[in-house]
Each structure stands twice: as C-alpha cells, then as structure tokens.
Amino acid sequence: MNIENSSTSDTAEEVHAHMSRSSRRRAAIAAVSSVFARELRAYFFTPLAYVFIAVFLLALGAFTFEIGRFFDTNRADLAPFFFFHPWLYLVFLPAVTMRLWAEEIRSGTLELLLTLPAPIWSLAIGKFLAAWSVAGIALLLTFPMWVTVNYLGSPDNTAIILAYLMSFMMAGGYIALSSAMSALAGNQVVAFVMAVTIGFVFTAMGLPLVASGLAELFGAGVAENARSFSFLTHFEAAQRGVLELRALLFYSGFIILWLVLNTLWIASRRAS
Amino acid sequence: MSLLKIDRLAKAYGVGASKKHAVRGISFTVQKGEVVAFLGPNGAGKSTTMRMVSGYLEPDSGDAFIAGASIRQERENAQIALGYLAEGAPLYGDLTARGFLTFLAGTHGLSASQTRWALDRVIADARIETVIDRSIDTLSKGYKRRVGLAGAIIHDPPVLVLDEPTDGLDPNQKRAVRSLIDRMSKEKAILISTHQLDEVQAMCSRAVVIDGGKIVADDTPAGLVDNSVSHNLEDAFSLLTHEEGEQA
Numbered sequence: 001m002n003i004e005n006s007s008t009s010d011t012a013e014e015v016h017a018h019m020s021r022s023s024r025r026r027a028a029i030a031a032v033s034s035v036f037a038r039e040l041r042a043y044f045f046t047p048l049a050y051v052f053i054a055v056f057l058l059a060l061g062a063f064t065f066e067i068g069r070f071f072d073t074n075r076a077d078l079a080p081f082f083f084f085h086p087w088l089y090l091v092f093l094p095a096v097t098m099r100l101w102a103e104e105i106r107s108g109t110l111e112l113l114l115t116l117p118a119p120i121w122s123l124a125i126g127k128f129l130a131a132w133s134v135a136g137i138a139l140l141l142t143f144p145m146w147v148t149v150n151y152l153g154s155p156d157n158t159a160i161i162l163a164y165l166m167s168f169m170m171a172g173g174y175i176a177l178s179s180a181m182s183a184l185a186g187n188q189v190v191a192f193v194m195a196v197t198i199g200f201v202f203t204a205m206g207l208p209l210v211a212s213g214l215a216e217l218f219g220a221g222v223a224e225n226a227r228s229f230s231f232l233t234h235f236e237a238a239q240r241g242v243l244e245l246r247a248l249l250f251y252s253g254f255i256i257l258w259l260v261l262n263t264l265w266i267a268s269r270r271a272s
Numbered sequence: 273m274s275l276l277k278i279d280r281l282a283k284a285y286g287v288g289a290s291k292k293h294a295v296r297g298i299s300f301t302v303q304k305g306e307v308v309a310f311l312g313p314n315g316a317g318k319s320t321t322m323r324m325v326s327g328y329l330e331p332d333s334g335d336a337f338i339a340g341a342s343i344r345q346e347r348e349n350a351q352i353a354l355g356y357l358a359e360g361a362p363l364y365g366d367l368t369a370r371g372f373l374t375f376l377a378g379t380h381g382l383s384a385s386q387t388r389w390a391l392d393r394v395i396a397d398a399r400i401e402t403v404i405d406r407s408i409d410t411l412s413k414g415y416k417r418r419v420g421l422a423g424a425i426i427h428d429p430p431v432l433v434l435d436e437p438t439d440g441l442d443p444n445q446k447r448a449v450r451s452l453i454d455r456m457s458k459e460k461a462i463l464i465s466t467h468q469l470d471e472v473q474a475m476c477s478r479a480v481v482i483d484g485g486k487i488v489a490d491d492t493p494a495g496l497v498d499n500s501v502s503h504n505l506e507d508a509f510s511l512l513t514h515e516e517g518e519q520a
Contacts, residue, residue, distance in 0.1 A: 115326040
C-alpha cells in the first residue's frame with residue numbers, strides 16, 4: 001500500500017500491481033527486522049535476559065575455576081573454560097528460547113503474527129536471531145576470562161577467537177533446536193524438556209563413553225557416524241585452534257534444519 | 273470487481289465420528305464501499321470463516337480472494353491488502369500502544385517517516401491519544417480493542433475484516449468506532465462480525481447471516497426486517513438462526 005497517499009487504490013488491479021516480487025522480499029526482510037527488534041526488546045525489557053546472562057556467567061565461572069581447575073593447569077589457554085560451554089548451553093539456551101513460540105500460542109498472538117504479510121520463515125529467523133543475540137552478548141561478557149589469560153601468559157589468541165566463534169555457532173544450534181521445540185510443543189515446560197533431551201543426545205554422542213557403547217552395540221561405523229553428529233566432536237577441533245570446514249557446515253546445517261522444521265511446525269498450526 | 277470474494281470456503285475440525293463441520297462451503301462478496309455485517313449465533317462459523325479469510329487458518333476447501341489475491345495461493349499478497357482484527361484482539365501486553373503499532377508498521381515494511389505518518393493517522397482515528405505511551409497490559413478492554421483496531425488499519429488496507437470490533441466498548445467508544453468505520457467505508461470493503469444488531473442497522477449496507485456453517489440469509493438490513501413477521505431485526509435473526517440451528 002502507498003501509505004503516504006491517504007486514499008486507497010481505486011481498483012483491485014491497482015492493489016495487485018503493488019504486490020511485486022520485490023515488495024514481497026522487502027516485506028520478508030522487514031518482518032525479520034521487526035520481529036528481531038520486538039523479541040530482543042522482550043528479552044531486555046523483562047528480567048529474562050539479565051537473569052540468564054548473570055546466572056550463565058556465574059555458572060561458567062564456577063565450572064571453569066572449581067571443576068575445570070583453571071589455575072591448576074598451569075597453561076595459558078582457555079581449555080577449561082570452553083570445555084563446559086556445550087553442557088551449559090544444553091540447559092541454559094532452551095530456558096531462554098522455550099518462550100519464543102509457546103508464549104505466542106498461549107497468549108493468542110500467534111494469530112496476529114500469522115496474519116501479517118510475512119512468510120513464516122522470516123518470523124522464525126527474526127525470533128532465532130534475537131535469542132542468538134542474547135547468547136552472543138552473554139558470550140561477549142566472558143571477555144574478562146580472555147583478559148585474565150593474557151595477563152597470566154601468552155596464549156594463542158587466534159585459537160581463542162576461533163573457539164569463541166565456534167562456541168557462538170554451537171549456541172546457534174542449541175537455540176534453533178529449542179525454538180523448533182517451542183513451535184512443536186506449544187508449551188514452555190514441554191518445549192524445555194524436549195529441547196534438553198534432544199540436545200543431550202546431540203551432545204553426548206560425542207563422548208568417548210557413549211561412542212564405545214554404540215560401537216559395542218551397533219558396530220564402529222554406527223558409532224563413528226553418531227560421533228559426527230555431535231556438538232562436542234565439532235567443537236573439539238576449534239578448541240585446539242583448528243578451523244574445520246565440516247564443523248562450520250555441521251553447525252550451519254543444524255541451524256538451517258531446525259529453522260526449517262520450526263517453520264513447518266508453525267505452518268502446520270494453520271491447518272489445525 | 274469485488275475487493276473481497278469468499279468462494280465455497282469450508283472447514284471441519286476433528287476426525288472420524290468427532291468431526292465437526294464449522295463452515296460448509298460458504299460464498300459471498302464484498303464490494304468497495306460496502307460494510308457487510310457477518311451475523312450468526314455463537315459457534316455458527318463466523319470466526320472460523322474470518323480466520324480463513326485472514327490466512328490464519330487453512331481452509332479444507334474453497335478460497336478467499338482479497339483484492340484479487342488468493343489467500344491460499346498468494347497468502348502474503350492477499351494479507352498485504354487486508355486489515356484484520358481478530359476475536360479478542362490479541363496484543364503484546366509488554367509493549368506500549370505506540371511500540372505495538374510501530375512493530376506492526378515495521379512488519380508491513382513502512383519506513384520511519386511512513387510509520388510516523390501512519391501512527392498520527394491511526395492514533396487520531398482510533399482515539400487512543402491519551403493511552404498511546406502506556407503499556408498495553410495496563411489498558412482497559414475497550415482501549416485494547418481500539419489499539420487492535422488501530423493496528424488493523426496501520427497500513428491503510430483496502431479490505432478490513434473485523435471480528436467483533438465493538439466488543440467491550442462503552443457506548444461512547446462504540447459510537448466513535450462506528451463513526452470511524454463509516455468514514456473508512458467509502459474507500460474500503462469492510463466485513464464485520466457482531467452480535468450488536470443495532471450496529472447492523474446503523475452502519476452496515478448488507479448482512480450475511482450464517483448458522484451451522486451455512487449462509488441462511490444475505491440481504492440488506494431493511495430486507496431482513498421486511499421479511500420478518502414483526503418487522504424487527506432481532507426477530508428476523510432469531511427466526512433465521514434458531515430454526516435453522518435446530519434443523520442442523
């Protein structure tokens with residue numbers, strides 16, 4: 001619509017003429033941007049994001065120093081710090097993400113969203129990016145760890161940057177999975193439980209104990225395949241400072257897969 | 273050409289023995305300049321029809337065309353031309369009325385200057401100046417409804433589908449909404465669901481009555497009154513829906 005012209009188009013043909021492919025593309029981009037801004041605001045205008053970030057940082061610090069024995073390793077690196085990222089993401093990110101769609105369904109605002117002239121995928125991406133940004137901000141606020149390790153020694157900062165980037169990608173994977181569960185379950189508690197359960201499977205498959213168990217039960221081939229679908233497996237190389245293309249592809253593919261499922265599950269609610 | 277064309281829309285809920293046909297292949301059109309009342313008792317299929325027209329629900333069969341665009345084949349194109357006020361007006365309670373309307377303007381791709389212009393227009397039209405910077409959670413039901421209505425017209429669409437737009441409003445607010453609908457009716461095709469039969473005679477040029485998912489009357493309010501025994505719209509409505517309902 002030409003909003004600056006107060007009169008509505010005279011004929012349906014004129015209205016139709018406004019609806020070019022480029023205007024639809026602009027509408028999709030506008031929807032991603034608006035939904036992203038609205039969700040980010042919802043995180044930061046309530047205690048949710050602040051509580052998540054504070055508790056995440058406290059937990060990460062406690063695990064790194066108390067269980068990871070950061071100072072006892074006598075090495076200037078962040079290995080004990082990055083080691084706990086997947087396990088903390090497994091619990092914290094579903095908690096942040098579970099409301100994304102379940103709250104829309106509960107409050108009835110899903111009807112508002114689905115009657116906007118925007119493809120569902122653009123809504124899913126907007127919501128995903130907002131939750132991913134919260135995770136990114138939490139990750140950025142761990143910078144004192146980086147400062148500390150540089151103060152204590154001479155770490156490989158390239159490796160640390162790489163590990164941070166891959167940790168951010170991994171967080172995207174957990175968030176995409178949790179957002180899809182929120183869309184599927186339509187209930188925050190159920191979405192959280194489902195996301196943690198499925199996330200645990202995709203995390204634990206990379207543990208040596210699980211891999212050896214799978215090898216005994218199903219053979220080495222199955223165990224190796226299972227390992228290749230684990231968050232841990234693809235994060236290990238980054239922690240060593242090795243940039244693996246397959247790890248990037250894995251996390252990107254994982255995010256896209258769950259965003260597609262998220263879109264389909266929301267679309268299926270239109271038929272019910 | 274009609275701006276809104278509903279063509280054999282049908283929807284059923286449930287499966288097997290529990291399957292309930294909410295809407296049974298209804299068809300009608302709304303021309304530019306028309307305000308059509310969509311009447312029926314609770315459970316007649318009004319909201320289901322409106323949800324299908326808005327693109328929120330997928331029809332089992334049939335289609336709705338908004339400004340010529342099929343809601344099934346060109347959903348986003350059709351929705352660009354539609355302003356929809358859902359039953360109960362679901363809103364984001366954590367936002368202010370201004371924040372909510374700005375969000376909707378953004379999702380319609382309006383620029384910052386267009387948004388400012390559109391906000392000024394809808395704030396005045398819906399008469400929400402005094403609450404525009406208040407959190408939606410703190411507003412009365414009537415104001416929430418008016419914020420929802422402002423959201424439906426933020427992009428100045430040629431077609432409006434309003435599910436009980438005066439529900440929860442006091443008499444003054446109702447008069448203001450009727451006046452707004454009357455002003456907009458010259459340039460738009462408007463479909464309104466309501467239980468307020470006095471509103472139908474006051475602002476609608478036609479009334480489509482639905483019961484048991486089927487259209488039981490499609491006439492002017494005066495025509496409906498003329499066909500009733502007591503020349504009263506309430507009796508006409510009761511006769512059409514009660515008896516048809518019992519048959520269904």
